[in-house]
Amino acid sequence: MIRAINVAFRELRSYLLDKGDLAFSLLLPIAIFALIYGAFGGSGNFHGTASIVNADKGIYSVQLLDQLMLIDTIDVQLLTSEEANSKLEGSDLLLVVYIPEDFSSRISNGETAELVFKQRGNGGTEGQIVAGIIRGAAEQINRNIEVEIRVNQLVADTSITPVNVAETVQKFIAREQESPLIKTKERIVGSSPDPVNQFLPGIITMFVLFSITLGAQTIVEERKKGTLERLLTTRLTRSELFAGKFLSGVLRAFVQTLILLILSYIVFQLFTPISFLEILVIALIFSAAASALGMVIAAISRTPDQAIWISVFFTNVCVMLSGTFFTIPETGVFNILSKFSINTYANEAFVSLITEGQSLAGLGTEIFTILGVTIAALILARLIFRAVPGGK
Amino acid sequence: MIETFVTVSHMQKSFNGHKAVDDVSFSIAKGEIFGLLGPNGAGKTTTIRILSTVLEADHGEAVVGGHTIGKESAAVRELIGVCPQELAFYPDLSAMDNLVFFGRMAGLNSSEAKEQATNNLRMMGLLERAKGKVDKYSGGMKRRVNLAIALMGRPKLLFLDEPTVGIDPQSRNNIYETIVDLKKNGMTVLYTTHYMEEADRICDRVAIMDGGRIIVMDTPYNLKSQIGPVDKTSLEDVFLKYTGRSLRD
Numbered sequence: 274m275i276r277a278i279n280v281a282f283r284e285l286r287s288y289l290l291d292k293g294d295l296a297f298s299l300l301l302p303i304a305i306f307a308l309i310y311g312a313f314g315g316s317g318n319f320h321g322t323a324s325i326v327n328a329d330k331g332i333y334s335v336q337l338l339d340q341l342m343l344i345d346t347i348d349v350q351l352l353t354s355e356e357a358n359s360k361l362e363g364s365d366l367l368l369v370v371y372i373p374e375d376f377s378s379r380i381s382n383g384e385t386a387e388l389v390f391k392q393r394g395n396g397g398t399e400g401q402i403v404a405g406i407i408r409g410a411a412e413q414i415n416r417n418i419e420v421e422i423r424v425n426q427l428v429a430d431t432s433i434t435p436v437n438v439a440e441t442v443q444k445f446i447a448r449e450q451e452s453p454l455i456k457t458k459e460r461i462v463g464s465s466p467d468p469v470n471q472f473l474p475g476i477i478t479m480f481v482l483f484s485i486t487l488g489a490q491t492i493v494e495e496r497k498k499g500t501l502e503r504l505l506t507t508r509l510t511r512s513e514l515f516a517g518k519f520l521s522g523v524l525r526a527f528v529q530t531l532i533l534l535i536l537s538y539i540v541f542q543l544f545t546p547i548s549f550l551e552i553l554v555i556a557l558i559f560s561a562a563a564s565a566l567g568m569v570i571a572a573i574s575r576t577p578d579q580a581i582w583i584s585v586f587f588t589n590v591c592v593m594l595s596g597t598f599f600t601i602p603e604t605g606v607f608n609i610l611s612k613f614s615i616n617t618y619a620n621e622a623f624v625s626l627i628t629e630g631q632s633l634a635g636l637g638t639e640i641f642t643i644l645g646v647t648i649a650a651l652i653l654a655r656l657i658f659r660a661v662p663g664g665k
Numbered sequence: 666m667i668e669t670f671v672t673v674s675h676m677q678k679s680f681n682g683h684k685a686v687d688d689v690s691f692s693i694a695k696g697e698i699f700g701l702l703g704p705n706g707a708g709k710t711t712t713i714r715i716l717s718t719v720l721e722a723d724h725g726e727a728v729v730g731g732h733t734i735g736k737e738s739a740a741v742r743e744l745i746g747v748c749p750q751e752l753a754f755y756p757d758l759s760a761m762d763n764l765v766f767f768g769r770m771a772g773l774n775s776s777e778a779k780e781q782a783t784n785n786l787r788m789m790g791l792l793e794r795a796k797g798k799v800d801k802y803s804g805g806m807k808r809r810v811n812l813a814i815a816l817m818g819r820p821k822l823l824f825l826d827e828p829t830v831g832i833d834p835q836s837r838n839n840i841y842e843t844i845v846d847l848k849k850n851g852m853t854v855l856y857t858t859h860y861m862e863e864a865d866r867i868c869d870r871v872a873i874m875d876g877g878r879i880i881v882m883d884t885p886y887n888l889k890s891q892i893g894p895v896d897k898t899s900l901e902d903v904f905l906k907y908t909g910r911s912l913r914d
Contacts, residue, residue: 509770
């Protein structure tokens with residue numbers, strides 16, 4: 274076994290000495306992480322734009338706009354009527370809110386004023402959410418005005434002026450907004466359902482799968498250098514050679530995945546320390562499976578080109594069948610085929626841990642399947658290698 | 666009494682119907698330098714690959730140090746060192762690291778491997794450049810590293826497959842002297858080469874192979890004396906007499 278470890282360390286040493294290879298493989302997880310962050314970073318909560326046409330010049334439309342500008346989740350974009358119509362026509366916008374000319378005057382006269390939501394179709398998901406937020410703001414103003422009217426009615430026979438009432442009511446409302454009697458708080462169960470969570474499992478499985486290509490080339494490279502035949506004349510057994518190659522493949526894949534996970538942990542704070550360790554366990558097991566599958570391709574291949582093309586084909590098939598980036602139907606041929614992809618099990622395990630907040634205890638099927646593939650692939654690789662010169 | 670270290674009996678090996686080694690038999694005494702000479706494709710390298718346990722013979726038997734190849738290959742590997750025709754090491758590592766690694770593969774522990782690596786590199790005149798990447802070495806230095814690796818683990822039987830091909834006279838001389846020193850220390854050597862004067866100089870006996878068969882086998886002196894006056898006949902004359910003058914590819 275010590276010779277297998279020596280083979281693994283020799284391999285890792287060559288990897289560390291090759292600055293190009295090292296830079297590529299260590300920068301790759303950082304680059305992938307940067308892409309994830311660039312695409313999804315900080316966009317965990319909803320953020321939309323309220324496109325508004327304000328034809329009113331009165332106090333209440335200004336109040337409504339002020340109220341909307343205080344809301345973090347939306348930006349307010351003021352448009353002219355022509356601009357709004359043009360954008361709606363061209364489907365550049367799906368929803369525009371019109372504040373009519375008589376909005377403030379009608380409210381001042383105690384009449385009902387209308388906000389008009391002009392939309393294409395259902396206004397789109399963002400439009401519907403923005404409309405809901407604007408309705409909430411309008412209701413808030415509505416309540417404030419009602420309070421003012423009621424208080425004015427109650428103090429009608431006193432020396433208190435409507436201006437005093439308005440100021441006092443505004444002061445109380447401001448205080449209520451600062452420290453409301455009923456607060457709302459979001460508490461996420463498991464982990465946050467943001468896009469990073471949705472895509473990270475697939476990216477990790479893809480990443481680990483790269484090690485198939487690396488593993489597939491190790492034997493061919495030894496053959497090309499002439500060192501394979503030389504090693505086969507030493508006391509190193511064929512099984513030790515395989516164990517060493519397998520071990521180095523696992524370590525390389527795991528270290529790269531570890532970098533990606535640590536960055537995700539630090540920057541996105543996706544996992545708890547426990548779930549982080551559980552994800553590492555799955556990453557390690559899956560790295561072992563990928564490295565073992567790489568060994569099968571290594572045993573088959575006779576040239577570096579063969580090794581690369583077979584592993585690229587295999588990796589793509591695994592990714593396509595696994596639902597890494599799209600949902601697999603519950604039934605049907607595609608569902609059956611997906612069971613033949615190692616990615617499916619790894620992806621399910623990562624999704625359960627990252628997105629659904631489950632623990633390793635509930636992942637028996639996935640873990641045993643991946644371990645089973647690892648053992649079967651190692652045995653198969655060794656058997657195939659027996660058929661090549663010096664392989665026995 | 667001469668102790669036989671290698672015995673090869675009626676060994677055959679074919680590739681896709683072509684007989685690369687055809688009914689080859691010979692023996693090598695312990696401490697002897699035995700030369701296998703022959704044109705390209707004669708079967709020399711295939712013979713070495715079988716004796717070094719990389720290939721299995723189709724027929725025949727080969728015994729090294731009392732162990733039968735095929736049945737006791739692991740025991741045979743403990744006795745042998747192989748210096749292949751092509752350079753076979755890790756060019757991205759230093760000479761020292763290459764030797765230590767192959768020393769570990771030869772069953773040495775870490776300190777033994779370092780000690781032997783240092784001695785071998787000194788013997789090959791490479792100690793001063795031991796820490797440099799082999800990739801940066803000259804052709805002659807690479808050849809010497811190739812041989813130094815084969816000596817790790819102090820093998821009892823050394824296979825040298827054209828170890829001096831394409832190198833400068835100084836490196837070639839260094840390799841000759843090393844082989845002669847190894848013989849003095851009792852090492853058995855199976856040597857293949859295209860350089861006839863080289864074989865004449867260092868081999869105790871030579872076998873000339875062609876078409877997978879051994880055509881003739883004796884001491885260089887006896888072979889030369891068979892075709893003319895020894896002082897006016899070279900081993901090359903013997904070689905050309907037995908293998909002909911037609912070109913081989």
